Amino acid sequence: MKHADPQSPVSFFANVARLPHKGLPVVIEADAAQRAALAEEHGLLSVQAYRAELLVVSWKRNGVKVSGRVEADITQACIVTLEPVEAHIDEPVEALLLPEDSKLGRQGFEGGGEILLDADGPDSPETFSGDTIDIGALAEQFFGLAIDPYPRKSGAALDAGGDTEPAENEFQQKLRSLLGKS
Helix, strand or coil: CCCCCCCCCCCCEEEHHHCCCCCEEEEEECCHHHHHHHHHHCCCCEEEEEEEEEEEEEECCCEEEEEEEEEEEEEEECCCCCCEEEEEEEEEEEEEEEECCCHHHHHCCCCCCCCCCCCCCCCCCEEECCCEEEHHHHHHHHHHHHCCCCCCCCCCCCCCCCCCCCCCCHHHHHHHHHHHHC
């Protein structure tokens, strides 16, 4: 196995040169080792389940459209108490990919390419080289974006110091007096 660039724990390479007419359905169900690697990579306590259901279809002349969903059950550490917080991820996956030598990909949006943008639609196309795309790594990107960066156990508050502190500290009082004078 060659590891030229770091692969996703859930890598799945689709040959886009030979896509079926109706598209290529891809289901990625992560095993225990893959889930452990995902947890480590995304700073999670654990990933109990991870499943991506995707459809890879031809788009325009030689581009590729990937759509579907990624679902996962994860456990994170609460940012306040560090106690485990469980979360369910159910994220739509929408992506357009163009060969890097494609005119559309090169011109992009500044060059007057014929790409129409839909504000609610997929992001601008990414590029790929060769005949294969790592569909698994693409799904993992959407999974990563869906993770709550500040997980909090219900009822956990940041001011766990009790009510012994004054309402405003000295700095806040000075700031208020400065703002009041302007």
